[in-house]
Amino acid sequence: MIKEILTHGLNPQQKEAILYTKGPLFILAGAGSGKTKVIAHKFSYLVNAKGLHTDSVFTVTFTNKAAEEMKARIRNLLEKDTNSCWIGTLHSHCNRILRKEIKSLGHTNNFSIYDEDDQCNLVRHILKEFKIHEALFKGIVSRISSLKSSLIGPDKFLSSGDGFGFDEKLAKVYVRYQDELRKGNALDHDDLIMLTVELFEKKPKVLEKYQGMFSYFLVDDFQDTTRAQYCLLKLLISTHKKACVVCDDDQFIYRMRGADIHNIGSFEDDFPGTKVIKLEQSYRSTQNILNAAGAVIAQNHGRRSKNLWTKKDGGDKVFHCWFHTCEEEAKHIAKVIKELYLKGRYDYKDFAVFYRVNLEARVLEDALCHEGLPFRVLGNVSFYHRKEIKDVVAYMRLSVNHGDNVSLRRIINCPSRGINSVLLSRIEQEAKRRSISLFDAIKATLRDSPASAVKDSLTEFVKLIEHFSSLKCRSAAEMLRNLFDKSGYAKTLDEDRVRNVEELISSAEGKDIKDFLDHISLCTGMDEIAAGDYISLMTLHNAKGLEFPVVFIIGLEEGVLPYCKAMEGKDEITEERRLFYVGMTRSRDILWLTGASKRKLYAKVQDQEPSRFLKDIIKNCCECVETITTHHATKQETVKRQVVPKHAFALYSAGSRVKHPTWGVGVVRDCYGDGDDQKITVNFPIIGLKRIAIKFVNLEKI
DNA sequence: AAAACTCCTCTTTTT
DNA sequence: GAGGAGTTTT
Numbered sequence: 273m274i275k276e277i278l279t280h281g282l283n284p285q286q287k288e289a290i291l292y293t294k295g296p297l298f299i300l301a302g303a304g305s306g307k308t309k310v311i312a313h314k315f316s317y318l319v320n321a322k323g324l325h326t327d328s329v330f331t332v333t334f335t336n337k338a339a340e341e342m343k344a345r346i347r348n349l350l351e352k353d354t355n356s357c358w359i360g361t362l363h364s365h366c367n368r369i370l371r372k373e374i375k376s377l378g379h380t381n382n383f384s385i386y387d388e389d390d391q392c393n394l395v396r397h398i399l400k401e402f403k404i405h406e407a408l409f410k411g412i413v414s415r416i417s418s419l420k421s422s423l424i425g426p427d428k429f430l431s432s433g434d435g436f437g438f439d440e441k442l443a444k445v446y447v448r449y450q451d452e453l454r455k456g457n458a459l460d461h462d463d464l465i466m467l468t469v470e471l472f473e474k475k476p477k478v479l480e481k482y483q484g485m486f487s488y489f490l491v492d493d494f495q496d497t498t499r500a501q502y503c504l505l506k507l508l509i510s511t512h513k514k515a516c517v518v519c520d521d522d523q524f525i526y527r528m529r530g531a532d533i534h535n536i537g538s539f540e541d542d543f544p545g546t547k548v549i550k551l552e553q554s555y556r557s558t559q560n561i562l563n564a565a566g567a568v569i570a571q572n573h574g575r576r577s578k579n580l581w582t583k584k585d586g587g588d589k590v591f592h593c594w595f596h597t598c599e600e601e602a603k604h605i606a607k608v609i610k611e612l613y614l615k616g617r618y619d620y621k622d623f624a625v626f627y628r629v630n631l632e633a634r635v636l637e638d639a640l641c642h643e644g645l646p647f648r649v650l651g652n653v654s655f656y657h658r659k660e661i662k663d664v665v666a667y668m669r670l671s672v673n674h675g676d677n678v679s680l681r682r683i684i685n686c687p688s689r690g691i692n693s694v695l696l697s698r699i700e701q702e703a704k705r706r707s708i709s710l711f712d713a714i715k716a717t718l719r720d721s722p723a724s725a726v727k728d729s730l731t732e733f734v735k736l737i738e739h740f741s742s743l744k745c746r747s748a749a750e751m752l753r754n755l756f757d758k759s760g761y762a763k764t765l766d767e768d769r770v771r772n773v774e775e776l777i778s779s780a781e782g783k784d785i786k787d788f789l790d791h792i793s794l795c796t797g798m799d800e801i802a803a804g805d806y807i808s809l810m811t812l813h814n815a816k817g818l819e820f821p822v823v824f825i826i827g828l829e830e831g832v833l834p835y836c837k838a839m840e841g842k843d844e845i846t847e848e849r850r851l852f853y854v855g856m857t858r859s860r861d862i863l864w865l866t867g868a869s870k871r872k873l874y875a876k877v878q879d880q881e882p883s884r885f886l887k888d889i890i891k892n893c894c895e896c897v898e899t900i901t902t903h904h905a906t907k908q909e910t911v912k913r914q915v916v917p918k919h920a921f922a923l924y925s926a927g928s929r930v931k932h933p934t935w936g937v938g939v940v941r942d943c944y945g946d947g948d949d950q951k952i953t954v955n956f957p958i959i960g961l962k963r964i965a966i967k968f969v970n971l972e973k974i
Numbered sequence: 975a976a977a978a979c980t981c982c983t984c985t986t987t988t989t
Numbered sequence: 990g991a992g993g994a995g996t997t998t999t
Contacts, residue, residue: 334988335989336989361988361989362989387989461989529989630985651987796987813985814986835985835986873984
């Protein structure tokens with residue numbers, strides 16, 4: 273009975289995926305095949321039919337956003353609170369475990385979590401000291417990160433190195449970097465995983481405890497796991513082998529972040545008898561879109577075979593259009609969006625434009641502005657990444673963890689406390705000589721230095737930080753507000769930035785200080801208040817996991833998609849192809865693929881060739897649209913005339929505003945007929961779309 | 975300590 | 990072509 277309720281409205285494969293709990297399960301889920309639904313339903317099946325406790329299902333998502341969605345879905349299905357559940361990213365799970373258990377590894381549990389920015393700062397500091405060319409810091413940070421994602425700690429790396437050249441330097445920096453983290457009582461994101469693995473390997477009792485806590489494991493986006501993450505999961509799963517991983521190898525687009533596609537094979541090897549279920553019915557795209565996307569991805573080899581199909585057969589062919597310049601491309605897209613919008617079938621929020629690199633968005637923004645269309649660009653600098661936010665958070669982190677040298681260096685002269693580089697390096701040396709934290713070194717220096725303006729401001733700084741660490745603030749907001757005022761930092765900011773900090777403070781209202789810090793460290797941005805009717809602009813990477821009725825993918829040119837810096841290796845090209853595939857499969861009804869012969873990249877305009885990926889599909893799947901710039905301009909004109917009729921008797925035209933006696937003001941989306949017989953489609957803000965015959969209604973044109 | 979100047983770089987990115 | 994960082998100038 274419960275079974276029927278929980279699997280109602282699901283297809284046979286989805287049902288099977290939910291009901292199979294005997295052993296390890298591998299779900300190969302195509303784009304739009306309802307994998308999130310399957311995970312949520314499986315969770316509730318485990319609880320309602322199998323009697324598992326909601327806290328004993330270890331559920332992993334790729335992003336925090338996905339975790340929130342999953343929680344909400346499960347909450348609705350179970351009608352139970354999901355707050356204490358283990359539904360989240362692996363990093364947040366590890367943080368939860370480490371805050372509790374890290375003492376047994378000799379750390380303290382008030383550790384700071386460093387983000388990429390902090391890592392870069394630390395590495396640069398080290399490079400300066402080692403007198404290694406500082407511009408290398410980015411490469412080094414990413415090398416260290418990928419070493420950690422493969423569970424290669426500094427010791428292991430050192431011993432593996434008969435290294436020469438760069439590797440030797442890297443090893444030296446890596447050792448020092450990890451040492452600095454340890455001294456500063458800080459972990460970077462990769463440490464969260466690596467240390468949890470270390471914890472489980474060194475402390476079998478702790479591992480047993482967590483193995484015992486969980487009766488089932490659900491892992492979404494398994495293709496995006498790193499080696500370290502896989503090892504962690506394997507440790508936890510190994511006892512009873514009740515796990516279900518969901519993955520799509522065709523959407524593996526995060527190799528650069530250390531994701532390892534071999535984990536898919538490892539899972540089946542490490543858990544023999546794994547049942548494989550394929551979800552191949554797409555509930556998203558039309559058959560035409562699936563055909564085109566399928567033709568693209570089919571060029572990649574060594575994939576798991578998969579045959580996506582849909583009941584939404586037919587649909588429009590995929591549109592393809594080539595332009596002279598990227599400006600024309602952008603203009604045309606704006607025009608198409610406007611026309612579709614005015615027809616009334618779609619809202620602005622139903623449109624998305626994807627591109628490979630952020631700088632492609634510029635031209636598009638101009639064009640959309642020009643047409644007066646509302647849009648938002650996703651994935652700009654995240655809120656927590658802004659300088660002013662990071663600065664106040666650094667104050668907060670230092671108050672919680674005095675050892676946090678990276679945070680201290682960040683704010684010691686912010687606002688200016690008159691500390692010059694001589695004094696600073698004296699403090700650094702003092703800290704090093706006595707192997708104490710910078711914070712303690714400052715205190716020591718203050719004790720035996722003569723009175724001065726610098727001494728006063730430093731004394732005040734120390735007092736401030738100590739005040740807040742001793743003080744039990746009621747909430748993170750209270751602490752932030754006080755720090756912001758009393759540190760004198762507020763005075764150094766302009767209005768905009770003050771407003772940002774205030775936004776941070778209000779988001780901290782009523783939250784526990786440590787929880788709030790964790791939240792900031794583990795989340796990328798403020799949960800986007802995505803509401804509102806906007807066209808979405810984003811990179812192909814950002815598009816993963818989303819869907820839109822109408823999708824445009826722009827810049828389909830050699831050097832852009834595939835991107836020029838990803839064209840050397842074969843693996844890189846296949847990843848670019850998957851990226852394109854991910855973009856295509858986001859679309860429900862309409863898909864446009866565009867490119868241009870001339871595109872402005874950085875300073876100069878470059879000549880562009882059509883992307884090799886287009887060759888795979890144009891012949892059979894695309895409807896090639898001629899542009900205004902070709903000789904057939906008349907065709908465009910006729911299309912336009914249909915949409916915006918301009919005969920003598922037409923009283924209203926698309927885009928004009930009218931007032932209705934009961935529904936208020938609305939925008940005309942589409943018109944039919946003329947004179948007294950004219951019928952119009954009007955969108956009213958609250959009521960929605962309405963068809964109106966003008967002779968029956970007393971409309972006012974405004 | 976701020977302003978001016980030069981140099982450099984410039985995929986994608988979640989945690 | 991713009992933003993960031995580091996260096997030199999005032």
